[in-house]
Amino acid sequence: MPxxxxxxxxxxxxxxxxxxLDASIHIDWEGVSQLPRLxxxxxxxxxxxxxxxxxxxxxxLLASCTGLRxxxxxxxxxxxxxxxxxxxxxxxxxVVVIPSFHWTYNLREYWSKVKQGGFDFWSMADExxxxxxxxxxxxxxxxxxxxxxxxxxxxxx
Numbered sequence: 001m002p003x004x005x006x007x008x009x010x011x012x013x014x015x016x017x018x019x020x021l022d023a024s025i026h027i028d029w030e031g032v033s034q035l036p037r038l039x040x041x042x043x044x045x046x047x048x049x050x051x052x053x054x055x056x057x058x059x060x061l062l063a064s065c066t067g068l069r070x071x072x073x074x075x076x077x078x079x080x081x082x083x084x085x086x087x088x089x090x091x092x093x094x095v096v097v098i099p100s101f102h103w104t105y106n107l108r109e110y111w112s113k114v115k116q117g118g119f120d121f122w123s124m125a126d127e128x129x130x131x132x133x134x135x136x137x138x139x140x141x142x143x144x145x146x147x148x149x150x151x152x153x154x155x156x157x
Contacts, residue, residue, distance in 0.1 A: 009035055011122060013042040013072075019050030029057050033064040040122055041065070042072035044101060048079035055087045062092055071095045072125045096128045 012032065018025040032038070041061065043054075062071065071092070075081060076099045084090040090097055101121045102110035114120045119127075 006035060008037055010037050011040040012038060013044060013121075015044040017043055017046070017051065017054070020053040029061065033061055035065075037067065038065055039067055040070045040072070040125070041068060042070075042074065042101075042121070042125070044074040046073060046075040046080055047077045048083060051075075052080065052083055055083060055089065058089050059087065062089070062094065068094055070122070070125055070129055072121075073097045074099070074101060076100075093133055094129065096125050096132065098125070098128070 012035070014027065017027060032041070043051075043058075046054075058071070058073075062068065071094050073084065073089075073095065075097065081090070081097060084095075084097060089095055103124070105113065
């Protein structure tokens with residue numbers, strides 16, 4: 001098993017994952033789910049027209065990765081965000097959906113903070129997950145729970 005090469009891998013980010021039509025690149029999702037120390041997982045630049053097929057994969061990863069504390073999904077695509085909500089993925093307390101890896105900063109501010117030892121991508125995601133865990137879960141609406149509050153920020157820009 002090739003994943004045995006990474007027995008201590010705790011953080012994995014896949015940027016621009018292949019779409020369902022790209023046969024040249026294959027991701028071994030079962031192998032990802034078997035990484036023994038995986039605690040943080042991110043997928044970047046997701047779009048409904050090419051990544052909706054991944055919804056069952058994400059559900060499976062959430063179910064099978066027992067040590068997973070954080071799944072970060074990066075997308076600005078409202079259709080995909082709605083699909084994540086309908087599927088229940090966005091409601092999982094380990095999932096945060098953000099519009100960019102450097103959200104809430106512009107690129108220059110983000111890299112300056114990282115360079116100075118400040119917040120990075122993972123720590124910002126962890127902070128958002130902590131806010132999500134503290135939010136009331138009495139409502140089934142993600143907007144009321146603050147789970148996709150960033151969309152309001154994007155619309156307001």
